[in-house]
Amino acid sequence: MPASRARTPRNTLSSELIVQTALDLMEAKGTDAFSLRGLAAELGVGPMALYTYFRNKDDLYDAVRDHLMALVPAVPQELAWPDQVRSVCRGMRALMLQHPCLAQLLGSRPLSGHETARVAEGLLGVLRSAGLDAETAARTHTTLFTYVLGATSWEIQMAAERRDPDSWRRLRTTMESLSSHQYPTVVELAAELARTTGGDEQFDYGLDLLLAGLEVRRPS
Amino acid sequence: MPASRARTPRNTLSSELIVQTALDLMEAKGTDAFSLRGLAAELGVGPMALYTYFRNKDDLYDAVRDHLMALVPAVPQELAWPDQVRSVCRGMRALMLQHPCLAQLLGSRPLSGHETARVAEGLLGVLRSAGLDAETAARTHTTLFTYVLGATSWEIQMAAERRDPDSWRRLRTTMESLSSHQYPTVVELAAELARTTGGDEQFDYGLDLLLAGLEVRRPS
């Protein structure tokens, strides 16, 4: 007899273990390939066991996102405020690059979780102590946040594309099919665009643009 | 007899018809709920009929995205360059708001398609004629593009969340559970953040920040 598979002992599972394992799996196999069944298998458990800890898959996604947001470092207190802003934004970007699934989770899940609030608190505090009024601080926070999210998600996306030979080749041939008569500037700058896509320099360039604009507008 | 369902006539389908119907469906039922089977049913056709025109679902997504990018308006020639930039970015945002699936497609599919190149050509041309060198133009283009994408995706996301009563209530209770001792600034600015999330003003604020920064750095 195939030995009616010994029942797994009683408390092998916990929210923390599930979240951690889910995160590991997403990074190992890619966020899109992640499935509850795969996660359950990895944990040596039936798929439905997960529902004791999470109402559904999206609920688990939220938990993973908050788990990751906890890793965004605190604002360093000893810097001037523009460098504090830089520090927070770079920290966020670094974390997204290290955990690409975070980009996906931030982009496709509604906002919630204490750790997300913690990060917002840090950045908002910096902006207020820089002398911005409530409305400007809120607007600036949203601007910075969406810039970081957009720029870094795009960077991750492009990196993934470069890694996939099929999609990379498709892009190359599309580019080469563009007549320099129709799209002179794109053709002229193709190499430049490819070279400057992603990377610390590109990210900092946009960030500095925002900070420079902010300083121009700031009440001295 | 149930009449062995009359075979659909020979040339009912075409790439254009499929793309248009797919787009309609995505906007009617939501991008996530879109499926090839549903699309085929809408067209009165078996699911496999679609594979005559598209290699797979992703291929269809790419076609839909390019179809939408064709609707980004051309750069108005009579304006000063900063207003040209504003015009392109706002046009892109408007299109994304009108077709929320575009945000999703741009964020999750690799770059390709002639229409995408057309849009890039317009913006790059403006930047070059503003006097930016090749590298700066490329960097600025990427910055603007990722800002528009990030800001508008976020806006769409938040709007969707507000529409879903379940998720909206969850956010409210999370916010209310934040002690103003732990997160004083978030609590203080909660109303402000909610009020300033999304909308033309918020988008233009960030865009103006970028343009102001650009002007500071630009060789006069």
Place this chain on the structure above:
DNA sequence: CGGTGTACTATACACCGTACGTTATAGCTT
């Protein structure tokens, strides 16, 4: 020792994308 709550399991359903092989027809050639 018996009862109760609950952590895990089993089964099942309704879907999904798509590989593979088949069929019928539109249009060309003769």
Place this chain on the structure above:
DNA sequence: AAGCTATAACGTACGGTGTATAGTACACCG
């Protein structure tokens, strides 16, 4: 007009998904 061929649409099937529902066995408490 007859026949051939290319191909548009089809049917079937496979392996996967999330999760509703009902069941089971263990830990703990009286």
